[in-house]
Amino acid sequence: MRNRKDNFDFRPIGHTIKEARIRQGLTRKQVGEIIKIAPRYLINIENKGQHPSVQVLYELVNLLDISIDGLFLTELTDGKSNKRKQVERQLDYLSDNELVIVNEVIQAILQV
Structure with missing residues (x-):
């Protein structure tokens, strides 16, 4: 299997997730409890551009009412x-x- 470098910069999406979470008045701990992820994982997604799993991304956009089109088709x-x-x-x-x-x-x- 070849090594693949991720070329997609996820930081803007992480920033959008963070803004939506704050706008809804939710803490990272609350979001983590709702979608069953560690708050540290959410910190890395929001601030460092860590690529979440498709399932986590799906749960975040649904919970935070984020348009998936707006994330990828800006x-x-x-x-x-x-x-x-x-x-x-x-x-x-x-x-x-x-x-x-x-x-x-x-x-x-x-x-x-």
């Missing part, structure tokens, strides 16, 4: 491609010095 609603949004999110992890380098690379590409 490109249709905001006009930005998933790749563009992924690059934007990665920029948040760069230092100011690293952003200067990225900006210079972008400027060089645009001049071609």
Whole structure:
């Protein structure tokens, strides 16, 4: 069996789950008790982009009344491609010095 690297950045979905949970006034512990998962697992989904099982994702979107289309088809609603949004999110992890380098690379590409 070959090793497969997950290319899908789950952090935006985790953030959406967190926002919906907070909006409904539920704690991680409460959600965990309802859908039978550890609060630590939910923390990792919400904050670190851990990929939940399909069953857990299904239970979360039903409990928190989240549109599954909105999670995966955001490109249709905001006009930005998933790749563009992924690059934007990665920029948040760069230092100011690293952003200067990225900006210079972008400027060089645009001049071609």
